[in-house]
Amino acid sequence: MSTQKDLASSRHDLILVTGATGKQGGVTARRLLDTGRSVRVLVRDPESAAAQALAAAGAELAVGDFDRPETLAPALAGVGAAFLVPPAAYGPEGWDVDLEVARGTAFIDAAAAAGVEYIVFTTVASLTEDGQWGAQGKRRVEAALRASGLHWTILRPVRFMENYLMRGFPVDGINDGVHRHLFPADKPIQSIAIEDIAVIAQLAFDDPARFHGEVLELAGDALTMTEAATAITAATGHQVRYVEASPADAEAMGPEVAVVWRLSREGRGWHADIPAVREIHPGLRTFEAWLAESGAARLKSLLD
Template identity: 60%
Template sequence: MSTQHDPILVTGGTGKQGGATARRLLADGIPVRALVRDPDAPAARALAEAGAELAIGDFDAPDTLVKAATGARGVFVVPPATYRADGWDGDLEAQRGIALVDAARAAGVDHVVFAGIASMGDASAWGAHGKERIEQAVAAGGLRYTVLRPVRFMENYLLQGSPVDGIADGVHRHLFPAERPLQMIAVDDVAIFAALAFADPDRFHGQFLELAGEAITPVDAAAALARATGHQVRYEEVSEAEAAAIGPEIHTVWRVTRETGGWHADIPALRELHPGLRSLETWLASGGADRIRSLIDT
């Protein structure tokens, strides 16, 4: 029988969602065990210094996952995705996620929270089928579970070197229609929803939560970034031909976004669960603008 004193095993702790979740749980006084491959990596050391216990393991070595999950009362599942020249390797991502679900069940874990991706059209067409298969494994695993489906991250404005997203030379280029509201969420808010689920697994068992904190047109978002940073930022909508040239999955996202109307998280309902849910403006005011400004200035 697990207790509140048993740790939450957080995977992806050296990445965005896992790192934010580990920090949120630690701030709430919840013991955290972070799965890492290299305990001497800077991000792993930072987790240890923040109070996390480190468990050495690898998604491609299932025995290490069982060992890491043993004694944990919950597992935060964010398997590493693999992107190859021909697109996302969803099959490998699914294999890794399912291995962790199997390990959690073998270790007697009480509750699994999986952070996947918001639904929009056919998941197999744009590289999300791996996450879809993990969701199915989580739901069929016989454990209490919660599935989080975040939309695009506000932190994506910080990306560099990507053919879409980020800001380069004062331009934010992306696939989304310029004048249609685009949903987005702060990574720290994903962590808060994960913490809410771990704090009340009975309430959140079986829930699939589409997560967003803002719905704003890309043009208006660019204007908000410009106001907050003091730098010129404008939005440029990628054409279908450009999207197709980048790759078939990018082209599919371009098309499916227009066919389906995009993501559909119920933001008012989410704000009832988490009243501090960030809008783009509050994210910018709480450090986002400073980070973007720093990148532009350098």
């Protein structure tokens, strides 16, 4: 294990990025490549379009699977740092917390055995301290990381601005001019652009001594859902209105979804310190900035 002085002087030449064919991992891998870092990405199918695009961008492909822990050691060989996004497990019965924890802890154990020094673990912000709805497993993986002896930084992003691009889900995305979600129409709801998560991860990899031991709640803006719909309307020229899911709708989506509907009406919500995040990353995007940069064009292509 390196000393703090060693950590301050080391940029960990090779970084392994997990979840690289997904949202956060893919954007983070590209951000690291764009800033000149050496990146290896963990993929299950090296022939997939997403994996091949990362290879074309300069990433080294390593075939591995969280559910086959024996494949992790070869992927971690020679790696100095890692971006960890263990796959969540969600099905008809809700979150499979034990499976999610097994995946995360298997990776941490393999990383420690391989001599990895530093892990940036992206989890999720929670409406409650106990991590209700989707965060329970991640909090247990966080605890395993803290106990591992590795250097670490934990990122807890809130809802993604890119969720407006989702299609075919009972909530989120925009369908027939309607954005439907669980939250009250008049309550500010925090959000963050995925690219900003990647920037903060890159800053942590560039200065691990500064960020070691930090737990960072990440958000870039807080608009009501109605305000966000109005901003999308103005930016795209398509009329978008917000509709709250009913309690019956929420119950039909599962008990854990119903918990979010209820908590958000009891005054619970994400609580990232946005000015503090902006001090770390001065270019942190507001929702309107995200729309102007890329969001409006991408939404318009779906809505036209």
